[in-house]
Amino acid sequence: MDVSFAVWAATVIGLCALIAVDFFVGRKPHEVSLREAGIWTIVWIVLAVIFGIGLFVFGGGQPAGEFFAGYITEKSLSVDNLFVFVLIMAKFAVPSIYQQRVLMIGVLIALVLRAGFIAAGAAIVSTFSWVFFIFGAFLIWTAWKLIQEARVENEEEAYEENRMLKMIERRFPSTDQYHGTKLFIRENGKRLMTPMLIVMLAIGTTDVLFALDSIPAIFGLTQDPFIVFTANAFALMGLRQLYFLIGGLLKKLVHLSYGLSIILGFIGVKLVLHALHEAGVHVPEISIPVSLGVICAVLVVTTVTSLYASKKQDRKQREEQTAPVGTPDARDDRGPLSKDDD
Template sequence: MDVSTTLWVLTIVGLAALIAVDFFIGRKPHDVSIKEAGIWTIVWIVLAALFGLGLLVFGGGQPAGEFFAGFITEKSLSVDNLFVFVLIMAKFSVPSQYQQRVLLIGVLIALVLRAVFIAAGAAILSSFAWVFYIFGAFLIYTAWKLIQEARADESEEEWEENKLLKAAERRFGVADRYHGTKLWIEQNGKRVMTPMLVVMLAIGTTDVLFALDSIPAIFGLTQDPYIVFTANAFALMGLRQLYFLIGGLLKKLVHLSYGLSVILGFIGVKLVLHALHESGVHVPEISIPVSLGVICSVLIVTTITSLMASKKQAAAEAAQKETEGAPQDSVEAGRPQA
């Protein structure tokens, strides 16, 4: 897709305007209700759909298909990110009324960092076609790693600060408590970071680790930097509202990691086939409609089986509690009254 500099500028300005509106709406610290989160989640999805339809009208079916496949993939990977965001919020004991501000700035940091990753990835791929082999192998390895992690016992899972964050804390120091939405304060004659700034940096820099999976994944669906960037932007910009909307549902998506591993493995194979094709080897390539169909099918099946498994587990736990409580109840009932 041939994208002019003017279109790039207009797109970035438009996304910046949407971010400004989002910031203006959530500028006052407050607890985000399910209704508010649901409304804005729908708004962001509708905006993404309208952008995709715009690509269909002005660019054709190929760019539109690539955008929707990329957006759905990035959105599903972002849901997996929310598990870690929950751990970070708990680690720093973020007050509920400040969580929406933390996520807004954290996601903005992540978006800027991903833009750098995307620019670098596009430049590398345009110069070295063999990088497709590396991306494909990395995604297949990541898919296998996700399966191994899903099978492991994650009950002791805990988030740990990365080295960059630890270095910043040592260099500037951190206040002992939150000071509203302030990022810096004067403490003992020294300017130090507040926990609010630390947790924002934690959200933003942690997302870079997720970008190591998601950026190769979307490049496996399209090599157009414009589509890669916009799909990532729309997937990330609605992440704050999605956090509050499905926060309680996350624990029920017990098969999500399996579904994501299938998607990443599928895209990894697609990348390897594309690399072979570019090398002159006659192999079949996986089309965008097929990719979109596989991604949507896997996510639908994963969601259904996850909810069924969660419901079955809840029923089993309830039955076990009744069984454990029955003998005690009988003893209490048989005791003589004083």
């Protein structure tokens, strides 16, 4: 898809305008209600759909299909990010009224950093076709790693700061108390960094680690930098509201990692087939409609099975809590107590 500089500029300006509206609407620190989160989640989804329809009208079915496949993939991978965001918020004890501001700035940092990843990825892909072998192998390995991690339950999992964040905390003096939404304060003549800035950096830089698998994944669906960037932008922009909307539902998506591993593995195979095709080997390639169908089907099945498994687990826990105690079977196999036993 040929995209002129004017279209690129208009798209970036339009996204910046939407971000500005979102920022000024929620600029006052407050606890985000389910109603507010729901409305804004729908708004961002509708905007993404409108953008995809625009691509269909002006570019045809191919770029539109690539955008929707990329958007859905990035959105589903972003939901997995929310688990880590919850851990970060807990570690830094972020007050609920400031969480929406933290997520807003953190997501903006992530979007800027991802834009750099996308630009570098587009340059490499356009120059070296063999890189698809590396991307494909990496996604298949990531899929296997996700399955292994999903099979190991770790209820006491904790967030670990990345090296860059640790270096910042060591070199820049900071305070352990929040001071509203201020990033820096002056105390006893010293300029101190607040936890607000640290947690924003934690959200933004941690997301870059997730980009290591999401960027190759979307390049497996499309090599168009414009579509890669816009799909990422729309997926990330609604992430803040989604955090508050499904925060309580995250624990119920127990099979999400399995679903994501299937999607990443599928795209990895697609990339390897594409690389073989580019190398002159006659192999079948997976079309975008098939990719879109597989991704949607996996997400639907994963969600349904997750909710069913969570419901079954909740019922089992309720039954254990209400089970009678002190019955003869619960004592031992020696039979009834005798006087000697007393």
